[in-house]
Amino acid sequence: GESVGLHLPTLSVQEGDNSIINCAYSNSASDYFIWYKQESGKGPQFIIDIRSNMDKRQGQRVTVLLNKTVKHLSLQIAATQPGDSAVYFCAENRSGYSTLTFGKGTMLLVSP
Amino acid sequence: NAGVTQTPKFRILKIGQSMTLQCTQDMNHNYMYWYRQDPGMGLKLIYYSVGAGITDKGEVPNGYNVSRSTTEDFPLRLELAAPSQTSVYFCASSYPGGSGHNEQFFGPGTRLTVL
Numbered sequence: 342g343e344s345v346g347l348h349l350p351t352l353s354v355q356e357g358d359n360s361i362i363n364c365a366y367s368n369s370a371s372d373y374f375i376w377y378k379q380e381s382g383k384g385p386q387f388i389i390d391i392r393s394n395m396d397k398r399q400g401q402r403v404t405v406l407l408n409k410t411v412k413h414l415s416l417q418i419a420a421t422q423p424g425d426s427a428v429y430f431c432a433e434n435r436s437g438y439s440t441l442t443f444g445k446g447t448m449l450l451v452s453p
Numbered sequence: 454n455a456g457v458t459q460t461p462k463f464r465i466l467k468i469g470q471s472m473t474l475q476c477t478q479d480m481n482h483n484y485m486y487w488y489r490q491d492p493g494m495g496l497k498l499i500y501y502s503v504g505a506g507i508t509d510k511g512e513v514p515n516g517y518n519v520s521r522s523t524t525e526d527f528p529l530r531l532e533l534a535a536p537s538q539t540s541v542y543f544c545a546s547s548y549p550g551g552s553g554h555n556e557q558f559f560g561p562g563t564r565l566t567v568l
Binding site for chain 2: 373375377382383384385386387434438439440441443445446
């Protein structure tokens with residue numbers, strides 16, 4: 342079946358580095374993508390989203406890139422801070438569908 | 454707004470016991486969801502509802518029941534608790550926009566252990 346998945350289960354970076362978290366999706370009908378951050382012991386929190394008619398969207402210190410040709414999504418975090426340490430999930434949705442499909446998650450560990 | 458609230462925060466059940474996990478949202482969202490998250494894993498959809506009186510099964514509905522009598526509340530019922538239901542349970546809600554897209558807002562979770 343079609344699914345959303347992540348390439349790397351754990352990513353370790355130094356404070357101040359830029360982080361890139363990747364996500365592959367296989368459902369070509371997906372037209373909306375979300376990145377969530379989940380800190381230990383908490384529920385997922387929305388970070389940024391992107392629609393399929395866009396290639397790039399920027400937020401505060403975060404950028405999401407969408408490559409529809411290879412069905413790839415990435416989250417870039419600039420100047421990573423210890424507070425960015427968390428598990429990051431990508432999720433996809435299709436217009437008219439009520440549910441999101443979540444990827445497995447990538448744990449980001451930021452060392453001071 | 455309080456957003457999505459869940460009670461209890463923690464619970465330990467014995468095998469065969471039953472309980473209801475409560476979820477309430479005050480954002481007037483018509484869509485609500487229940488997920489479970491096992492250690493080190495992603496979110497699996499248990500049940501969801503697109504409005505009061507309407508519920509649908511997700512990926513892993515066995516052993517659970519839901520009801521949606523009001524827009525605000527979406528309780529999850531475990532009738533005969535089993536060790537396999539040890540997990541963290543998250544409730545979420547959303548209000549899809551005009552394009553039909555669907556950012557979900559999550560509660561803080563209920564950590565359930567079945568012994």
